Amino acid sequence: MKKKLNLLITAAIMSVSISCSDNIDLLPSDTIPTETAIQNYEDFDRAVIGVYSNIGYNQTIYSNTLMADESRWAIDNNVRNYGLPHKWAFDSSDGNVTAPWGNLYNVIDRINRALAVYDNLTTMGTQAQELPRLRGELLALRALCHFDLLRSFASGYENDAMGVPLMLESVVLGKPPRNTFGEVINQVKLDLAEADQLIPAGFGDLFRITKPAVVALRARVALYAKDWDEAITFSNQAIGFKGQLSSGDSYIDIWNDSNTSETFFQLRRNSNGGSIRTLWTDDNTDVFFSPSFKLIDSYDGDNDVRYNAFILDDESVEETRENWKVNKYPGQNETNRFNNIKVIRVSEVYLILAEAYAENNNLADATKALNDLRSARIDNYSDETFANKQDVIDAIYLERFKELAFEGHRFFDLKRRNLIVERDDRDLAFGAAIPKILMTTDRNYLLPIPSGEIYANENIIQNPGYVGQ
Amino acid sequence: MKQKLLCFLVLGLVLMGSAYAQDRRISGRVTSEIDGGALSGVSVLIIGSGGGTQTDENGQYSLIVPAAARNIQFRMIGFVTQTLEIDGRNTVNVALTAEKSELAEVIITGYTETARTKNVGASVTISSDKIQDVPMPNFSQRLQGLAAGVSVLSGSGQPGTNAVIRIRGQNSIAGGETPLYVVDGVPIDEATFSTMNPNDFESISILKDASTTALYGSRGGNGVVVIKTKRGKAGGLQLRYNTQFGIDNRATSKFDMMSTSELLALQEQGRAGIGWTLSPNNTSSSIEPIRRAAILDSISRINTNWEDLFFRTGRLQTHEVTASGGDENTRYFSSLNYYDQDGVAYRSDLRRYTFRLNLDHNSGPWEFGLQSNAGWSKSNFIESEAAVALANPYAAIYLGLPWENPFGPDGRIITSNNTTNGFSPANPFNSRYGVLADSRIASNTLDRMDNTTLFTDQIKTMFNANAAYRLYDGLKLSTNVGLDYRQTTQERSIYPGSHAGVSVQNGNQGSYGNNVTRRLNLISTTGLSYNKVFADKHDLSVHAMFEAVRWRESGFNYTGYGINPKLLNTPAGITAGTNTNAMIPGVGGGKTEYGLLSYFGIANYTYDRKYTFQGSFRRDGSSKLPTANRWRSFYSLGGNWNISEETFLQNSPFVNQLILRASYGLTATAQNQSNFGYLPTYSNASYAGESGIAPATPGNPDFDWEYTRAFNIGLDYGLWNNRVRGALEFYHSTTRNLFISQQLSMTSGFNSLSINAGNMLNQGIEFDFAVDVLSGKDYVWTINANIAYNRNEITSLGQEEEYPQGTSIIRVGLPRGSHYAVGYAGADPETGAPLYYNRNQETGEMDGTTTTTYDGNTMSVAQWGTMFPPTKGGFGTSFSYKGFSFSTLFVFFEGFHLFNNESFFLASTSNFSAYNQQKRMANAWNEPGQITDIARLGSQRQFSSFDIEDASFIRWRNVTVSYRLPTDFVRQSKFLSGVRVYAMGQNLMTWTKWSGFDPENSINIHNFRYPAPKNFTFGVEVNF
Secondary structure, eight states, X not given: OHHHHHHHHHHHHHHHHHTXXXXXXXXXXXXXXXXXXXXXXXXXXXXXXXXXXXXXXXXXXHHHHHHSSSEEEOTTOOSOSSHHHHTTOOOTTOHHHHHHHHHHHHHHHHHHHHHHTGGGOBOOTTHHHHHHHHHHHHHHHHHHHHHHHHXXXXXXXXXXXXXXXXXXXXOSSOOOOOOBHHHHHHHHHHHHHHHHHHSOTTOOOTTSOOHHHHHHHHHHHHHHHTOHHHHHHHHHHHHHHSOOOOOHHHHHHHHTTSOOTTEEEEEOOOTTTOOSGGGTBOTTSOBSXXXXXXXXXXXXXXXXXXXXXXXXXXXXXXXXXXXXXXXXXOOSSSSOOOOOEEEEEHHHHHHHHHHHHHHTTOHHHHHHHHHHHXXXXXXXXXXXXXXXXXXXHHHHHHHHHHHXXXXXXXXXXXXXXXXXXXXXXXXXXXXXXXXXXXXXXXXXXXXXXXXXXXXHOTTOOOOTTSOOO | OHHHHHHHHHHHHTOOOOXXXXXXXXXXXXXXXXXXXXXXXXXXXXTTTOOEEEOOTTSEEEEEEOTTOOEEEEEOTTBOOEEEEOTTOSBOOEEEOBOOGGGOSEEEOSSOEEEGGGOOSOEEEEEHHHHTTOSOSOHHHHTTTTSTTEEEEESOOSTTOOEEEEESSOOOSSSOOOOEEEETTEEEOGGGGGGSOGGGEEEEEEEOSHHHHGGGGGGOTTOEEEEEEOOOOSEEEEEEEEEEEEEEEXXXXXXXXXXXHHHHHHHHHHTOSHHHHTOTTOTTOSSOHHHHHHHHHHHHTOOOOHHHHHBOOEEEEEEEEEEEEEOSSEEEEEEEEEEEEEOSBTTOEEEEEEEEEEEEEEETTEEEEEEEEEEEEEEEOOSSTTSSOTTSHHHHHHHSOTTOOOBOTTSOBOOSOOGGGTOSSOOTTOSTTSSOOSOOHHHHHHHHHXXXXXXXXXXXXXXXXXXXXXXXXXXXXXXXXEEEEEEEEEEEEEOTTSHHHHTOTTTSSOEEEEXXXXXXXXXXXXXXXXXXXXXXXXXXXXXXXXXXXXXXXXXXXXXXESOOTTSTTSGGGOOOOOTTTSXXXXXXXXXXXXXXXXXXXXXXXXXXXXXEEEEEEEEEEETTSOGGGOEEEEEEEEEEEEGGGSHHHHTOSSEEEEEEEEEEEEEEOOTTSOTTTTSOEEEEEEETTEEEEEEEEOOOTXXXXXXEEEEEEEEEEEETTTTEEEEEEEEEEEEEEEEEEEEOOGGGSOSEEEEEEEEEEEEEEEEEEEEEEEXXXXXXXXXXXXXXXXXXXXXXXXXXXXXXXXXXXXXXXXXXXXXXXXXXXXXXXXXXXXXXXXXXXXTTEEEEEEESOXXXXXXXXXXXXXXXXXXXXXXXXXXXXXXXXXXXXXXEEESOEEEEHHHHHHSXXXXXXXXXXXXGGGGSOOSTTOOOSSOOTTSOOOOBGGGEEEOOEEEEEEEEEEEEOOHHHHHTTSSOSEEEEEEEEEEEEEEEOOOSSOSOOSSSEEOSOOOOOEEEEEEEEEEO
């Protein structure tokens, strides 16, 4: 009996001692405490990858295509998809238009957290020489994010218009006010200029920021800032890096991702990254948004390679279902239906160059840049000449509409010149109550700062027409 | 083991000092007080020696009693345990009274068992007869309406789904609100309830006040549900077979949907959809008028009844064998159960096998116990339940167009896939000039039901071993080690070649996914207990314990693509992923754990059977808190005045029991909090095939528990020979440090930060009542009822006043779950535009003026009530006469509103072109001057008060009729000792104003959930 009792007491004592404080001093196995997350070169490289992993450029593409006149409500759209942006009937709680805010600031925060430890990293061997390039990529991405936030949410594209908060360091409990458009542009330019210095020309990974991409982005920023001389300089420099325009089948190959000769920077999308195509056409063949008839009719269907590259008239579907489909993101092949997102391409730079020349009243060079692009895209094209500056700019705008459709430009382009959005009557036929014209004074002409931000940050002033706090 | 230990405490009540004398023989007869009949199988135990015997079939017993023994105890399930002093007698006869659960004699807390007369807290014990054989696989559903102050709402009618249990209102905003569940001393998680057999449970105790929940310290804040499983009784083998068969029917839906001609007319009026495309009035159509007329004529003849295609009569069968028995030293209880249910929706079913073995052994001062349970269940569920998704059959039947004919001439389901998209074999009826005039909404779903699976396979085992040694007079050392393990495998197939298979983004050839979760929970509890009565007046019970809990979870999942059509439902059918085929399988998983260390003590002292004082203290150390906050203390204090023992009531002709109780204490809710919520972290990320890291959580160095201070005052009463009995409780509890998801400026990189900031109040009253209206020698008619009212109020939110959350709001001064929406004012008679009430920005309420401009941010008001029913309860009656018995139960939930998101889609001025609509849509505004609730077709449908409805309901929950064949008749067969036949009906009728599916819903927003079915069963129980 005594023996059994001793056994019991021993067991009890053991169960007590085994489970003492070790039992509650635990650390997570699946996450890394922030304190020790970024310590050396490899960690820093991983943090840079982590930045790329969350850039959701598709949201910028979505709001542009839904808001503008390049898409039409398709027959199969059973209402649930993106109705309010297309009908210009959203308020500041509509995530479809406000999503870039949260996404891009998250990316900026990742960048700032990494930059904050940049000076304390340990390196081995030649790693130290690679660090500036990584820093350059982060700065360029910070510029890209700030710039996209600005394009989406600024109250106007003039220097004194309300821009977006500039975030240059990570602050968890901050409530930053909006900077002006001009202040943000300045910082974007500074970040890009430094990135331009830091990234060596030899680095050529198109899924990451390269030196040519930085230069091309500088041209884009200059266009929005209306710095025509800078736009000309950087456009020419970017074209110098990647000047060859594709034609015919090789142009088609850009869209199945097998030809990257025109691409400065693309975001990798694969099975784990989501498909951009499904905004317009679902995988189950339902068509939510079709190319607008306004866009379809703008092409010379026989000679313009872009017609077939971007537009599909699917004759296999029944007459009561949608046959017009966006073909710009057809997938890489029969089974891989994902496409990388082309953030900036050479043809955009040609059009920036043309527009900047035109604004500087250099019609000859403007016309040349436009004709260079058109002759690459259109068979049997003969150069066009223009009588005056406005005609060239109108032609450049039409060309941007046609060349850059479904890539996230159209709505911003209209806003750049304060132009209304006007849809063709035929593009209103499907779906209930699709409106025709968005005036520049309509509140939905400006995207709202998301209501969640207004709620949490009383220093933010909401765009006109929406309710602030 | 707890139970083992605790049984002994009860016995300790009457344990007296020892005296030396001769061993002697005592005999006697045990009868039932109800009919005076002999009771066989009653355990007769000698207190203090562990010896005992059982009564024979004539109720007779005889046993040798050691000289030291002073008391013997008579125990039988269903009867009140009686302990009698031997007092020198050689013959001890006793008549046992049937147990009335409203007056259960023992309060089980999991660590202690306390006699009702010494109890200071509020708890409800539900005995097995209340939940036995109810044809629901999950015990949580069986508790509805049985306990005052315990809200049980089944979330879904799918077989095996958990009910949501909330004890005394809502205690939290962003933290967990689920109670702690403990089976035989081992905490278990909700996910495994459907893999346990509720017929194995002897009792379920629901601990409501701080004196009982503070024993669980940081985990007791939301209340505790303590389950004790059945144990064997000394005596010969008792073998029982029980079987049950039944059917499930759909409770009739209230939606009145349009027919083909009605919907076509609606679409024509609204100038959108097929009805307009094909309309002769549509001058802009590109289809020839004659062709339009032909198609219109063709589809007008179709009126598909979707409900018939998606639903069936459900089916249920169960088989159960139990064996129990043993002798004075060793007892066993064992059960085998098979449960098989097909739900009313195709592809919703559950099969379950469970096995239990409980062993108890005592020898001299030693006690050993083992409780073990193994269960396996396999279910197949519908997809996207409670989602506005067409994969959800409950959405598809209503949204589906009445003119969709799902089947082609060859009997195959025609889906919306066209031939260019890899649909194989190609669909011959799907060409540009084919016959389809619709978007195949419900046909796609029907095809999806046939070509997808959602299997859940669950294995659960529980082992609990315990030992105790009586060291000294009244002093006992005990230890308990428990293990709870579960493995859940979820398999999800989408077959290639089907509509769903083509829709798989990665490769368009179906997918196979597998998700395995393993959870292991270890607990060890060791301690000393001391029970003694001094000088016949001072009754002392003290416990000191040490406990350690370790909980681990790991999961692994993968999804593969490109499924071989001849290798379905297995990973073997997956195509290997390459760089170019987009079929690279998705792989994921993770591990996590937490640990808890605790020291605690409880002391209960009663003076002269009249005055009881109880105190408890617990110190918990948890890995979930930052080091600075890691150790936290909890306590409770309580008292009890047994008024019926006072001299002025002792001889009262009608007051049998009157006990006044009060308790106060501090608890917290730790069990549902995230494991490393305090820590700022990075997690894995990847881009372009490379591995990266990204910030995952902002962390909160001040992370702490949500603390609840609760006060309870209660009264137990038993009047007129206990024919009227019950309890009355009043409570007041405040929770502080509420987790609040503080919204951050998104410039921080995060949307929100979990902080401890708010305070909440819950106060309420609970009343429990039973009366034996008629009571005689062989009949009794009882009426019982319970009702509870809870008032919840958020009293502080730290630095904020409110947090809007979609269609609800968290605001100081309002109860949790308050709706927040724009007031709807009907259609403008002139234009038909929907009108909304403006908000007075000063008062925050509607100002009576209307506008056509909708802005959720500036116009929403919180004048629509709350989603949590403040008043709830149950009432019923039972009648028994000889072998016949009848009982029925009604439950009610009163004073709450829910958001009907179904009507948002089914009565929609902007969705009518695509989906079928309710008949009331015919009232849509059509001409100036028309006064109607439904706006002009084509106007934008918005979230508004239009969809918030009163969901109060009364439900006829259960009817049971049973008949026990006369014993004499049964005995003639030689091998049978009892036969009972019974029939049950569940969910027979519901009275409500709610216009949707089923007002019984555990979530705020109704989204096409699987409603509770009506259910009828017939069963036979045979004892050998």
